[in-house]
Amino acid sequence: MRIETLAVHAGREVDPATGAVTPPIHLSTTFERAADGSYPHAYSYTRSNNPTREALEKCLCALEGGAAAAAFSSGTAAAAAVFHSLAPGDHVIAPHDMYRGLARLLSEQLAPWGLQTTFAELSDAAQIERAVQPNTKLIWVETPSNPLLKISDIARVAAIAHRAGALCACDDTFATPVLQHPLALGADLVMHATTKYISGHTDVLGGIVVARENDAFFQRVRKTQIMEGATPSPFDCWLTLRGVTTLPYRVRAQSENAMQVARFLRGHARVVATHYPGLEDHPGHEIAAEQMEMFGGMLSFQVEGGQAEAMAVAARVRLFTRATSLGGVESLIEHRASIEGPGSRTPPNLLRLSVGLEHPDDLIADLSQALDGA
Numbered sequence: 001m002r003i004e005t006l007a008v009h010a011g012r013e014v015d016p017a018t019g020a021v022t023p024p025i026h027l028s029t030t031f032e033r034a035a036d037g038s039y040p041h042a043y044s045y046t047r048s049n050n051p052t053r054e055a056l057e058k059c060l061c062a063l064e065g066g067a068a069a070a071a072f073s074s075g076t077a078a079a080a081a082v083f084h085s086l087a088p089g090d091h092v093i094a095p096h097d098m099y100r101g102l103a104r105l106l107s108e109q110l111a112p113w114g115l116q117t118t119f120a121e122l123s124d125a126a127q128i129e130r131a132v133q134p135n136t137k138l139i140w141v142e143t144p145s146n147p148l149l150k151i152s153d154i155a156r157v158a159a160i161a162h163r164a165g166a167l168c169a170c171d172d173t174f175a176t177p178v179l180q181h182p183l184a185l186g187a188d189l190v191m192h193a194t195t196k197y198i199s200g201h202t203d204v205l206g207g208i209v210v211a212r213e214n215d216a217f218f219q220r221v222r223k224t225q226i227m228e229g230a231t232p233s234p235f236d237c238w239l240t241l242r243g244v245t246t247l248p249y250r251v252r253a254q255s256e257n258a259m260q261v262a263r264f265l266r267g268h269a270r271v272v273a274t275h276y277p278g279l280e281d282h283p284g285h286e287i288a289a290e291q292m293e294m295f296g297g298m299l300s301f302q303v304e305g306g307q308a309e310a311m312a313v314a315a316r317v318r319l320f321t322r323a324t325s326l327g328g329v330e331s332l333i334e335h336r337a338s339i340e341g342p343g344s345r346t347p348p349n350l351l352r353l354s355v356g357l358e359h360p361d362d363l364i365a366d367l368s369q370a371l372d373g374a
């Protein structure tokens with residue numbers, strides 16, 4: 001079935017007990033045992049499994065074309081479960097411009113635990129090859145990346161990983177399963193911050209790991225989910241599942257809007273660079289055109305001048321909201337270097353946009369007045 005159909009139906013069925021068309025939220029933390037001690041419905045305790053969480057896992061597994069999925073209370077918890085399923089002494093290759101929180105997780109939390117990480121430019125195959133070590137067990141790819149919208153060739157990274165005897169995991173948060181299928185391109189695992197496009201309404205945190213095979217490594221991820229306990233609440237799962245129903249239509253509209261905004265910014269005299277993989281002169285455009293259906297709702301641009309000029313533009317917007325995060329129905333603008341803090345490699349004159357579902361003319365008018373203002 002096609003993604004629009006899966007988004008509405010996968011993991012859901014009419015409730016057999018009541019006929020309810022909308023899936024119920026199973027808030028119960030515990031489930032009755034039969035007289036013989038068995039669990040007739042296969043649920044025992046909500047941290048281990050819960051019907052609402054299972055519905056979300058089934059749905060996202062179907063959307064990514066995987067064999068199994070595990071849901072978490074945040075995107076960070078989902079990624080952490082993958083890292084914790086490795087062993088102390090293992091080596092990970094991750095992108096320089098990895099989602100900042102995950103880069104810090106690797107270097108501040110997991111390095112002391114014994115996980116080694118090399119940060120490399122993952123859009124450059126030669127650099128990845130050079131970073132491979134005998135103990136490399138995972139190559140983590142994030143494409144498009146944050147905030148420069150760099151593109152990595154997933155099939156190529158996966159091939160390098162497999163030659164090295166390592167797994168390839170892809171943070172697919174920016175692209176979503178609507179635009180990109182990392183598992184079909186050779187990745188072993190896909191991770192999403194469902195906080196972003198998948199839930200889509202800026203009202204629930206969550207994460208998911210989807211695996212191509214329900215193999216021993218995924219079983220470790222599942223064990224980490226249950227034993228470390230960063231599981232999402234049934235209500236959060238329900239909200240996320242509700243958001244998924246419109247995911248394909250939201251993401252396509254956001255991609256169309258972002259393309260128009262990118263074209264406007266590229267033609268503006270006060271914009272010195274526009275980073276959007278849909279623009280033909282973007283260095284990753286060709287690979288993006290091959291591995292993505294459209295180019296997504298995220299873009300960034302650099303304002304003539306420095307941090308002060310960029311901040312001044314962000315200060316003048318009226319329709320965009322100055323806030324972090326992305327993937328919601330409303331458009332957001334963010335000065336990344338200042339939120340990333342010391343050590344950030346992000347250019348100080350860069351502003352990142354999460355383009356929402358407003359009319360593109362209104363978004364462009366807002367950016368136009370903000371760029372042209374005093």
Ligand SMILES: *Cc1c(COP(=O)(O)O)cnc(C)c1O
Nearest residue numbers: 074075076099173193195205206
């Ligand atoms: C937001 C985000 C994360 C982290 O997700 P949380 O739900 O905030 O923990 C990871 N990767 C990317 C690309 C993100 O945008």
